[in-house]
Amino acid sequence: MSKAEAVRTSLLASHPAAEVSIVQVDVSSLPSVFQATKELKQRFQRLDYVYLNAGIMPNPQLNIKALFRGLFSRKVIHMFSTAEGLLTQNDKITPDGLQEVFETNVFGHFILIQELESLLCHSESPSQLIWTSSRNAKKSNFSFEDVQHSKGQEPYSSSKYAIDLLSVALNRHFNHQGLYSSVVCPGTMLTNLTYGILPPFVWMLIMPIIWLLRFFANAFTLTPHNGTEALVWLFHQKPESLNPLVKYLSATTGFGSNYVTSKKLDTPFLHVNCSYLSFF
Numbered sequence: 001m002s003k004a005e006a007v008r009t010s011l012l013a014s015h016p017a018a019e020v021s022i023v024q025v026d027v028s029s030l031p032s033v034f035q036a037t038k039e040l041k042q043r044f045q046r047l048d049y050v051y052l053n054a055g056i057m058p059n060p061q062l063n064i065k066a067l068f069r070g071l072f073s074r075k076v077i078h079m080f081s082t083a084e085g086l087l088t089q090n091d092k093i094t095p096d097g098l099q100e101v102f103e104t105n106v107f108g109h110f111i112l113i114q115e116l117e118s119l120l121c122h123s124e125s126p127s128q129l130i131w132t133s134s135r136n137a138k139k140s141n142f143s144f145e146d147v148q149h150s151k152g153q154e155p156y157s158s159s160k161y162a163i164d165l166l167s168v169a170l171n172r173h174f175n176h177q178g179l180y181s182s183v184v185c186p187g188t189m190l191t192n193l194t195y196g197i198l199p200p201f202v203w204m205l206i207m208p209i210i211w212l213l214r215f216f217a218n219a220f221t222l223t224p225h226n227g228t229e230a231l232v233w234l235f236h237q238k239p240e241s242l243n244p245l246v247k248y249l250s251a252t253t254g255f256g257s258n259y260v261t262s263k264k265l266d267t268p269f270l271h272v273n274c275s276y277l278s279f280f
Helices: 002-015 030-043 065-072 077-080 100-114 156-177 200-213 229-235 275-279
Strands: 049-052 127-132 180-184 244-253 259-264
Touching: 030 077, 049 100, 049 244, 077 156, 100 156, 100 200, 156 180, 180 229, 229 259
Parallel strands: 049 127, 127 180, 180 244
Antiparallel strands: 244 259
């Protein structure tokens, strides 16, 4: 809450006429989600945009062998862009009895949306959900028989793929009620989610490589400011004009210019329908 208050103070300093409200929510705790939605429904009659951005990657472990194999292969750019095959995580069970990564990255947000449906669905003026997904969302790491990824080693990738599926299902179920959903990827950024993966000296060694790779791949946004490009861009679009079957990607050129690109979602569209919403 102290961070939120600091941001609120900063926003009001630059936009004194704005109204900035803060509601605390822990999406890894269903009681917290229910309390937050109760507060939101007391304060507001509608919500125009909801950014579903909270996410965790607990105790990521680097696969050193996979890293060195990738460095000397044709997949080096893809490897660094997506971290595919490089990271494993140690998941755990929350007090709600769910896998922590799944509940934090997917289920807590899903319940939030369900509880706020009355504030989001207004056919005369659309509302928009904007999910932070990832280029790391891989169909190979997700299974409908194990949606929480309790038996696997890449719960983060699985959860992001679940977000992609859920966004498609939400659009099919709610577009006619004026609610639209989009997924974005902020790119490869250096934040507290990624800095802990490697020791500081390793980051120092590989940063020149990463800066060089920016001239060959647009995924290396590197800073949170660059990573928000797609999230801000979506705010300025008409939700009904967006393609529900693509992921919008923040991108940065080798010389540091930001832009937005898109990529077709790797999802089984014909089988993703509103039944997914009742799967939980």
